[in-house]
Amino acid sequence: MRILISNDDGINSEGLQMLAKTLDELACEVFIVAPDRDQSAASHSLSLHRPLRAEKINSHTYAIDGTPTDCINLAVNGLLKDKKPDLVVSGINMAANLGDDITYSGTVSAAIEATLLKIPSIAVSIDGRLDYKFETAAHYSKILAVYVLEHGLPEDTLLNLNVPNLKLENVKGMKVTKQGKRLYEDPIVEKIDPRGKEYYWIGGNELGFVDIKDSDIMAINDGYVSVTPIKLDLTDHGYLKKLNSDFEGF
Amino acid sequence: MRILISNDDGINSEGLQMLAKTLDELACEVFIVAPDRDQSAASHSLSLHRPLRAEKINSHTYAIDGTPTDCINLAVNGLLKDKKPDLVVSGINMAANLGDDITYSGTVSAAIEATLLKIPSIAVSIDGRLDYKFETAAHYSKILAVYVLEHGLPEDTLLNLNVPNLKLENVKGMKVTKQGKRLYEDPIVEKIDPRGKEYYWIGGNELGFVDIKDSDIMAINDGYVSVTPIKLDLTDHGYLKKLNSDFEGF
Numbered sequence: 001m002r003i004l005i006s007n008d009d010g011i012n013s014e015g016l017q018m019l020a021k022t023l024d025e026l027a028c029e030v031f032i033v034a035p036d037r038d039q040s041a042a043s044h045s046l047s048l049h050r051p052l053r054a055e056k057i058n059s060h061t062y063a064i065d066g067t068p069t070d071c072i073n074l075a076v077n078g079l080l081k082d083k084k085p086d087l088v089v090s091g092i093n094m095a096a097n098l099g100d101d102i103t104y105s106g107t108v109s110a111a112i113e114a115t116l117l118k119i120p121s122i123a124v125s126i127d128g129r130l131d132y133k134f135e136t137a138a139h140y141s142k143i144l145a146v147y148v149l150e151h152g153l154p155e156d157t158l159l160n161l162n163v164p165n166l167k168l169e170n171v172k173g174m175k176v177t178k179q180g181k182r183l184y185e186d187p188i189v190e191k192i193d194p195r196g197k198e199y200y201w202i203g204g205n206e207l208g209f210v211d212i213k214d215s216d217i218m219a220i221n222d223g224y225v226s227v228t229p230i231k232l233d234l235t236d237h238g239y240l241k242k243l244n245s246d247f248e249g250f
Numbered sequence: 251m252r253i254l255i256s257n258d259d260g261i262n263s264e265g266l267q268m269l270a271k272t273l274d275e276l277a278c279e280v281f282i283v284a285p286d287r288d289q290s291a292a293s294h295s296l297s298l299h300r301p302l303r304a305e306k307i308n309s310h311t312y313a314i315d316g317t318p319t320d321c322i323n324l325a326v327n328g329l330l331k332d333k334k335p336d337l338v339v340s341g342i343n344m345a346a347n348l349g350d351d352i353t354y355s356g357t358v359s360a361a362i363e364a365t366l367l368k369i370p371s372i373a374v375s376i377d378g379r380l381d382y383k384f385e386t387a388a389h390y391s392k393i394l395a396v397y398v399l400e401h402g403l404p405e406d407t408l409l410n411l412n413v414p415n416l417k418l419e420n421v422k423g424m425k426v427t428k429q430g431k432r433l434y435e436d437p438i439v440e441k442i443d444p445r446g447k448e449y450y451w452i453g454g455n456e457l458g459f460v461d462i463k464d465s466d467i468m469a470i471n472d473g474y475v476s477v478t479p480i481k482l483d484l485t486d487h488g489y490l491k492k493l494n495s496d497f498e499g500f
Contacts, residue, residue, distance in 0.1 A: 040298070040299075042293075042295050043293035043294040043295040043296070043319075043359070044293040044294065044353045044354050045293040045295050045354070046293070046354050046452060047452060048290070048452055049288075049290075050451075051441075051443075051449035051450060051451050052449065052450045052451070052452070053447075053449055053450075054448075054450060069293075069354075070452065073437065073438070073452055074438060074450055074452070077437055077438040078438035078440060078450055081438075100366050100482060102484065103294045103359075103362055103366075103482065104294050104295070104296050104319075109293070109353075112353055116350050116353075143500075147496070151496070153489075154486065154489050157486045157489055173500055174497055174500040176490055176493045176494040176497055178483075178485040178487065178490060179483055179484055179485045187323065187327055188323070188324060188327040188328035188331075190328060191301075193301075197303075198304075199301035199302065199303055200301060200302045200303075200304060200324055200328055201300075201301050201302070202296060202297060202298055202302070202320065202323055202324070227493065227497065228485060228490075229485065229486035229489045229490050229493055230484045230485065230486060231484060231485070231486035231489070232350060232353065232484075233428070233429055234352065234429055234480045234481060234482075234484065235428040235429045235478060235479065235480065235481070236404065236407045236479040236480060236481035237428065239403075239404050239407055239479045239481070240426055240428060240478075240479050243426045243477065243479055244426040246397070246401070247424055247426055247477065250393075250423055250424040
């Protein structure tokens with residue numbers, strides 16, 4: 001079995017290194033193809049208008065001057081094209097990817113790209129800002145990796161794993177969850193630069209979250225690991241019916 | 251009523267200008283806040299690590315040195331914060347945004363950002379590569395804009411409008427569709443640069459599409475305008491149940 005690891009924090013991230021070390025314990029060939037620098041909030045962007053460089057760090061590790069999506073695409077269709085990975089794991093991201101935040105996430109986008117390329121995939125994030133308990137997140141990543149290698153995933157579905165920043169013995173358990181909703185407040189900071197010209201900075205303070213039962217955000221806040229199955233079909237099938245009747249005859 | 255227009259091809263794009271001109275015919279205040287240059291395939295990336303500049307071109311038009319997502323965020327929370335837009339329209343993109351391609355699309359991401367900010371939103375794209383029939387796409391954009399201003403949209407749902415590159419009289423009609431699936435072939439081109447170093451370029455030839463009934467891709471291929479309702483809840487609710495039973499007791 002072959003596992004491909006990537007992330008959006010860049011190849012030197014401690015989270016990625018811990019993930020690789022832990023998944024190395026499985027009887028699998030583990031490759032790392034990751035951005036050469038921080039690509040947080042790169043979302044699912046793909047570099048179409050410029051070439052990409054791949055720095056070979058060792059026989060199983062490449063650093064790419066691109067986004068997480070570039071890394072997965074280049075790895076699967078280029079660098080590792082002799083054999084398709086059986087699993088892609090993206091992370092361990094050094095911030096949670098919960099609720100609507102996943103649409104911005106480079107970590108989740110790497111998993112989306114893998115899913116589009118028909119490879120089962122897991123995105124892993126840790127809900128912390130300091131003093132990261134990477135071992136805990138790596139432990140749960142391994143559990144899910146084994147599960148997915150054994151059972152597969154539905155086509156077009158990936159797993160979004162978020163782990164609280166707690167020692168393993170303090171985690172309350174693991175919950176399968178749905179995507180929640182965060183609340184944000186007015187996030188633009190307006191300032192004047194040293195030359196007197198105004199500039200803007202996207203800020204954003206979390207106001208908390210909408211109290212949705214069984215959501216990813218609730219699970220993490222309660223001290224549980226959260227596993228959310230995420231699908232790539234974004235069609236609003238319920239609303240489609242109403243629209244259909246509204247637009248009949250157009 | 252206030253309409254905000256953006257895109258990912260940049261503020262000088264003919265598609266954006268035609269869209270603005272057409273929506274100006276409605277009794278609405280129309281603002282343009284768009285990237286100062288091409289941001290295709292920017293996906294839903296948000297510039298968090300650097301300031302943004304807004305160049306005021308006239309009282310209703312700003313060019314931003316950022317992504318489509320930055321434009322919407324900065325417009326709604328900054329430049330236009332005196333009054334929230336009633337509708338955001340993103341486009342007219344000079345290539346279709348169909349099937350899984352929407353996850354890469356800056357055009358759709360601007361609409362996603364608006365939806366996250368609780369503003370009903372429409373993404374508009376034209377399925378062409380040359381000799382664009384912008385009038386046709388603008389015509390259908392206006393129809394949908396009027397519909398959404400009158401009826402609203404479900405929270406967390408946006409409309410993804412794709413228009414065939416045909417004269418209005420040759421369009422067969424409009425269909426409400428679901429997200430389809432394209433097929434791609436091995437997309438990496440590997441070459442040697444003038445200094446003898448290898449580089450990669452993400453290419454990708456379309457192989458066609460999966461023959462899914464009522465999909466966006468089928469509608470466009472058949473000469474119809476396609477309207478797909480897209481929702482932001484990505485949870486795979488069906489598979490969630492199975493996962494839940496598999497992970498009981500964890």
